[in-house]
Amino acid sequence: MLKVNEFERDIGSIYGSSQYPFSTQSNINYRVENIEELENNSFSLLTKIIEHFLSNQVPRLEVLDQYAKGLNTTIYNRESRREENKADYRRAHNFGKIIAQFVAGYTTSVPVKYAIEDDKQQEQVDEFNTYNDVVSLDNELMYDVAKYGRAFELQYRTGKERQQSNNVKLSNVFETFVIYDNTIERNPIAAVRIVQVQDISGSGEEQYTVNLYTDSKIVTFKNITRAIGQLQVIDDTPHFYNAVPIVEYNSNRYRTGWYEDVISLIDAYDAVNSDTSNYMTDVVNSLLVISGDFQAPIGKDGKSGVNQLINNVKKYGVLALQSGTDPQGNSTSIDAKYINPEFNSTASENYQQRLYKDIFMMSNVPNLSDESFSGNSSGVAMRYKIFGFEQAIAQTINSFKRSLGKRYELLGHITANLKGGLVEFGNVKVTFTPNLPYAISEEVAMLMSAGVPLSRKTMYNQTHFTDADNEEANLEQEEHNGLDSKEKDSQHKQFDSEKVVTVDDE
Template sequence: MPTVKDNIKICMDITDDQITPDLINKLLKMHEPIVSNRYKILDDYYRGKHEILKRTIMDPEKPNHKPVSNFCSYITDTLTGFFIGKPVTYTSNNKQYLDIITQIFEANDEKAENHDLAHKASIKGQAFELVYLDEDGNICFDCLDTDSVIMVYGNDIKNMPVMAIRYYTIHDYFTDKDTTKIDVYTKTNIYHYTKNESSIIFDSAENHYFKDIPIIEYPNNRYRRGDFENIITLNDMYNLNLADIANDIAYYSNCYLILENMSGTTKDDLKVINENKTILTPENGKAYFLTKQLNDQVVNNHRNNLAEDIHKISYVPDLSKEINTNVSGAAIRQRFFNTSQVIVNKERKFKKALQTRLKLITNILNLKGYNFNYKDIEITFNQNLPINLIELSDSASKFAGIVSRKTLLSNLPFVEDVDAEMEQIRKEQSETINLDLIPDANTGGVYNE
């Protein structure tokens, strides 16, 4: 079974003038085994490339089925859906600021971007995003390949990023050669390098105006572990269970025919038996198949126990077991309690990263003459867990008049934009029906008393 290396966190105090090709090369060598072992294994297991596919059987005549039951992709897809399936919402008392941020988010398809970041972090334990200005000066942000980013943190108590390295390969189809490009980001500059077979060569440097490192890390949790790392060995055992029972069934499905007290049977006799599907036996002769009795109960119990352990350890319930439509909200919350705690921890890490994104964007906006504060934007996550709408609506009606309407609406999972919903309510309440303008059904004119 594969052993997934733990993630590493590089901490050092460094200034721009201390960045050298030798340092970059050393960091790349430290990162390479993480990419080739950790990230590759996690990516393979999500894609269904499990250890069972490498299984060999000594006897080539025996069946060698290699079924893959991919709990890893189930866990990542389910948790990501619970966590970010409903988009993050943003509110602010500064309408102008919120409108500008909303336009930037829409231009960058922010909802899809958040989902991609959460999905990558769920698989590999962390994800990265680059905030940049395009050739027209528009503020953009895009999800990066986790394998291509090295984040360096300071040694102080806050442990904030002090440098980020992004490296990627460009293939020249004319010469059929690969070139590795390296971009080093600090709080004020971007340094460009090219790596060849023997050395790293400095190309150029440029200033950026984000006032912080424009690469953002989105950790999945404090340990930067993927959501299915803890159940990989259990998933391998589950696959092995399926493979063994499938092989046994296939091996013994071609049963041996026993002809008892019929030792004189020849190959020609067997050919006639096969053609006519009939056997004429002597007085004491018997014909029957040799079969193996499979202990299905033991095998099924083992497989079911493995599945239960996988769901328990990953904190992801088995959604194939239907939830009764009449089940209470308390029962739903109890069943999804552990899942909810995982999602809450994700939210804390993700929110901090989203605030960094807002900060970087706001720094550029303020250079254009605005005076915004990124803290004026409130970020709200909307868990996409099963709920009892009847109980929720009943609770909301009981709290009416005790808490503000905005607070009530923000706690209703089907309301994505609280401000837009409140505006629609005000609009509907302000509309009045003028009876004098209603046409009379008999005369076709207006109604008059």
């Protein structure tokens, strides 16, 4: 059984990992007829599913995680060079991190907006979002979706009696999966969290806790070891969510990561970059060939100084040789040169650049380091450059919205089941705002040239340093202060005028 929790702690090993391409079994959805099928024969089917998840699905997630950390498995697992004196660099490039961060940043850096018609329900949604820092949670979920093609969140309650609170947290993909039914709707029947228990005693035996979440209860099993054996129930607790409280988020219907399709290109880029580094080092350590008739200096031990000659070259970088003489007494010639392996640096650089462009093109993620992404580009030009990405991200956003809807369905259920709760939550409208630079000045100029009026509040909202409501309040205060100042000036003038008249009368 694999150590499913080590990846979250960043101590997973890159060696011995499964290789790309992944098998079909590494990304299948688990489906059963009903919950009774899972519970039959002391959860024997559930045991098989857990074993399959750890053996077939976790290795794929591990590889995807490593490509986001620059621990690319292919370049680090390739065979060492046979020549002992040859350089053997392994240059890994974390394109996975760049791609995943762009996807998460584009979609969730501007906080997702949640709106519901009922004011009281809106207040509860806002309170729930603030308490659970949903802004950060959405970003973490989208980052996992971009990396693994899937992400999970768990809702639960903590506290006692009236002090209880509704919580939602990210659940690690290495320890979570959902089981669906066989219908066309693919309804979730149950979800599983298998968490490795830290071995404080140092016994070396790996133990795991297993929790099964159904639509009505949480079943906790006795800790298991590598040999799972039979699952034994030790706790059975109702949760009142009326649905499985673990929600799965997908990148698309195939649950593929955003850089999963370009791993082979990343491997090729790693290989050619590493080979270039090896060549540059090997040139420095090239073979020195000396030809001709020469006398090697005598070493300190009085023996042949060939070794001394080599040491002098390494230490001082200077080669001093004395030539011999032919039978006629003429000096013989000596030649010394390095033998370098042939290497077409231009072709190598062109190949690297082509791979670099292909990685971004095939993943549909724009290469922001490209010179075409200049600050002088118009807003329309920028949108055309990311047109392919916007077509692909639409699938991810639509899938994400469906899962967000389930989040607030669960919140509505638990609220309705508790004392003082609402009968039912209405539909929560979810709005994504792309995190993109917009050419606001162009759009404003276009509207003004067309004679379309813009309110002062709208104009304030287009700037990054003002808030419309605050600015309106500030203006009102300034206008009020201005009127007060004018009235005071008028009163002072009137008082001075009356004072002058009184003096004249005297």
